[in-house]
Amino acid sequence: MADKPLRVLVGKVGLDGHDRGAKVVAQALRDAGMEVVYTGLRQTPEQIVEAAIQEDVQVIGLSILSGAHMQLLPPVLEMLREQDSSDIIVVVGGIIPREDIVYLKENGVAEVFTPGSTTVDIINFIKEKVEQNK
Amino acid sequence: MSDQEKNKELIQAKETWQQKVNKTIEKYPERKTFKLDSDLEIETVYDPLNMADFDYADQLNWPGEYPYTRGIQPTMYRGRLWTMRQYAGFGSAEETNERFRYLMEQGQTGLSVAFDLPTQIGYDSDHPLARGEVGKVGVAIDSLADMEILMDKIPLDQVSTSMTINSPAAVLLAMYMAVAEKQGIPMDKINGTIQNDILKEYAARGTYIFPPRESMRLIVDIIAFAGEKIPTFNTISISGYHIREAGSTAIQEVAFTLSNAIAYVEAALGAGLEIDQFAPRLSFFFNAHSNFFEEIAKFRAARRIWARLMKERFGARNPRSLMLRFHTQTAGSTLTAQQPDVNIMRVAFQALSAVLGGTQSLHTNSRDEALALPSEHSVLLALRTQQVIGYEIGATDAADPLGGSYYIENLTNHIEEEVLRYIDRIDEIGGAVEAIEKGFIQREIQASAYRYQKEIESQERVVVGVNRFTQSGEQPIDLLKMDPATSQRQVERLKEVRLSRNQGKVAESLQELRKAAQSDENLMPYILAAVRAYTTLGEICGVLRDVFGEYQQQVTL
Structure with a gap:
């Protein structure tokens, strides 16, 4: 029996308008056979969590290049826990300093993809992680 | 020799040269197809024959x-x-x-x-x-x-x-x-x-x-x-x-x-x-x-x-x-x-x-x-x-x-x-x-x-250090550290500004701005008046958001 396609929410959190990366990744995930919901710009952490639960996704991919990640990502993780949805895998892409990556990964972000990452890396990571979670 | 004759000679010379090029390529193939970012395929060389209509x-x-x-400018950077x-x-x-x-x-x-x-x-x-x-x-x-x-x-x-x-x-x-x-x-x-x-x-x-x-x-x-x-x-x-x-x-x-x-x-x-x-x-x-x-x-x-x-x-x-x-x-x-x-x-x-x-x-x-x-x-x-x-x-x-x-x-x-x-x-x-x-x-x-x-x-496009000539174990460089207290200080200054200004003037400037926005008057004089009274950016844009509405993004993917 063929597996059901993976469902991924790709979102832009905060006021950041740089959506090139988010859109390229969304398109690559789709070409890799995943079902992708793209939120568009200016989502609050609340909106992201709500959309992820409503759309029943296994993965949330958040893109942020404005430097507000330490304020905007922890609320997403916290709300997922509160709503018993911490099984949803959260991956992040953007300009994130090393020490912040350490903090975010300790607090529930599965992986952070910084500039230079390939869409193949991201696709493989998501597939493996979802497989592990089964 | 007339221009026409010269041109003819040039075309012949280029054909001879092109045959040489073809032989060279047979022996030593070119590294890749050469293209502009905008996708035009680039020729080996450009010459007067590419300038036929040049004026x-x-x-x-x-x-x-x-x-x-x-x-x-006539003299540019001179x-x-x-x-x-x-x-x-x-x-x-x-x-x-x-x-x-x-x-x-x-x-x-x-x-x-x-x-x-x-x-x-x-x-x-x-x-x-x-x-x-x-x-x-x-x-x-x-x-x-x-x-x-x-x-x-x-x-x-x-x-x-x-x-x-x-x-x-x-x-x-x-x-x-x-x-x-x-x-x-x-x-x-x-x-x-x-x-x-x-x-x-x-x-x-x-x-x-x-x-x-x-x-x-x-x-x-x-x-x-x-x-x-x-x-x-x-x-x-x-x-x-x-x-x-x-x-x-x-x-x-x-x-x-x-x-x-x-x-x-x-x-x-x-x-x-x-x-x-x-x-x-x-x-x-x-x-x-x-x-x-x-x-x-x-x-x-x-x-x-x-x-x-x-x-x-x-x-x-x-x-x-x-x-x-x-x-x-x-x-x-x-x-x-x-x-x-x-x-x-x-x-x-x-x-x-x-x-x-x-x-x-x-x-x-x-x-x-x-x-x-x-x-x-x-x-x-x-x-x-x-x-x-x-x-x-x-x-x-x-x-x-x-x-x-x-x-x-x-x-x-x-x-x-x-x-x-x-x-x-x-x-x-x-x-x-x-x-x-x-x-x-x-x-x-x-x-x-x-x-x-x-x-x-696919490595069709080389980025040095990313997909070719990579290096492991790079040393981090010193980066700008942002002061985490900036945001709090900014919010406090905003509070002080809101407390110390003439509230009547601010309210009046916003009311005038609203009226002007609803008409087709030029808004600049009203915005200038509001700014002079220390009306904030958020207050001014708030009124305009009310009157104009907000853009809803067209999500394309």
């Missing part, structure tokens, strides 16, 4: 002469170098003011203000949606009080200031004017540029507030008001930079920028302005990307297309209306987080292409910008790069030094043709506003961005 006076002419292919203008801003007005004064001491010749995202989207620093964003990608400006600090000890009649501000451009311009008033500087002595280019915000950059029609009205209000009161200020900087950063090709960058420019010109004409009154104050902003020769040709082509458009399509007569004046920034998206020092070289080549393309002003990116906001040391290296190009290497000695190169002229012609084809397509759709509302421009950019990424991943 010097028509296509090039001398520098400072229509169609300005060779530059807008008279004066471009303005070295580093985009800067972070944290509070105090910190940014300090960075500005440092850059000027180091020989920078113009200022360029980066605002934080809440400012760019018309929210005060204490708005819930400003969470985490205050002072991050630029400086937070909530009221005139902040602008006074930002420009403290900077004589506004002696510097030109560029402000990257779009949706709330009217408010920030009013604040700048109010500070100049307080410094006692006559309005016709202030110089600078506001970006004020909303169309590319919808298509590529994302800091929109109001719907397109209302945004266009604000822009025309500014153009009309500034034309009268601050005649030497550039009222708009029509920007391809962000379109390119979002992933477009060089050709798309020019095509979409000029289509947006056409939309602004038509809006201003529609409001009853005269073309030669406002067109001289239109300015442009382009990207200097990695394909060196393609970029040089791009700048030259853009100048020629604009001059012809203005003359032939809009009937402009004033030479200044025909001249495409532009600022350039090197391509942020080409910077790599890996081996960041290599970025210094990338930036230098990109900056050189802008200079050889005849830019009026230039920002060079810093080596660490794929990692964080640039440190002071990195910014200094970036500025020094411009100074080396300007003073050491002879790049500025002759105007348009690559003019007449078979290759450059062919690229220039090719880019011009393709740009005109795109502009026709956009005209058919109904103009830039329609094309953006229908998602056409967004989809075109996206397709190019995706292709570019695929080329990197």
Whole structure:
């Protein structure tokens, strides 16, 4: 029996308008056979969590290049826990300093993809992680 | 020998040479297919046979002469170098003011203000949606009080200031004017540029507030008001930079920028302005990307297309209306987080292409910008790069030094043709506003961005340090550390401003603004009055949000 396609929410959190990366990744995930919901710009952490639960996704991919990640990502993780949805895998892409990556990964972000990452890396990571979670 | 005979001989000679080339390729195959970023396949060499229809006076002419292919000034950089203008801003007005004064001491010749995202989207620093964003990608400006600090000890009649501000451009311009008033500087002595280019915000950059029609009205209000009161200020900087950063090709960058420019010109004409009154104050902003020769040709082509458009399509007569004046920034998206020092070289080549393309002003990116906001040391290296190009290497000695190169002229012609084809397509759709509302421009950019990424991943496109010549165990470099208390301090200052001002005046200014927004009066005088009373950016934009509504993004994927 063929597996059901993976469902991924790709979102832009905060006021950041740089959506090139988010859109390229969304398109690559789709070409890799995943079902992708793209939120568009200016989502609050609340909106992201709500959309992820409503759309029943296994993965949330958040893109942020404005430097507000330490304020905007922890609320997403916290709300997922509160709503018993911490099984949803959260991956992040953007300009994130090393020490912040350490903090975010300790607090529930599965992986952070910084500039230079390939869409193949991201696709493989998501597939493996979802497989592990089964 | 007649020209015809000479030509015939040349064709024969080339055929003989081509046979040699074919043999060489059989033995030593070429490394790859050579293509421009814009997908044109490049020939082995360019020669007089590629110049069959070349007409010097028509296509090039001398520098400072229509169609300005060779530059807008007769002597170009022999008279004066471009303005070295580093985009800067972070944290509070105090910190940014300090960075500005440092850059000027180091020989920078113009200022360029980066605002934080809440400012760019018309929210005060204490708005819930400003969470985490205050002072991050630029400086937070909530009221005139902040602008006074930002420009403290900077004589506004002696510097030109560029402000990257779009949706709330009217408010920030009013604040700048109010500070100049307080410094006692006559309005016709202030110089600078506001970006004020909303169309590319919808298509590529994302800091929109109001719907397109209302945004266009604000822009025309500014153009009309500034034309009268601050005649030497550039009222708009029509920007391809962000379109390119979002992933477009060089050709798309020019095509979409000029289509947006056409939309602004038509809006201003529609409001009853005269073309030669406002067109001289239109300015442009382009990207200097990695394909060196393609970029040089791009700048030259853009100048020629604009001059012809203005003359032939809009009937402009004033030479200044025909001249495409532009600022350039090197391509942020080409910077790599890996081996960041290599970025210094990338930036230098990109900056050189802008200079050889005849830019009026230039920002060079810093080596660490794929990692964080640039440190002071990195910014200094970036500025020094411009100074080396300007003073050491002879790049500025002759105007348009690559003019007449078979290759450059062919690229220039090719880019011009393709740009005109795109502009026709956009005209058919109904103009830039329609094309953006229908998602056409967004989809075109996206397709190019995706292709570019695929080329990197397949190694068809080499990025040193990323997909070739990689290195493990890199040493981290020192990055700028942001002061985490900035945001709190900014919110406190905002509170103080709100407490110490004349509340009656503020309320009145907002009421007047609301009435004017509901009518078709020019909004600038009302915004200026509000700003003088220390009404905040968020309060002013709040009223306009009420009256105009907010733009809902067209999500294309």
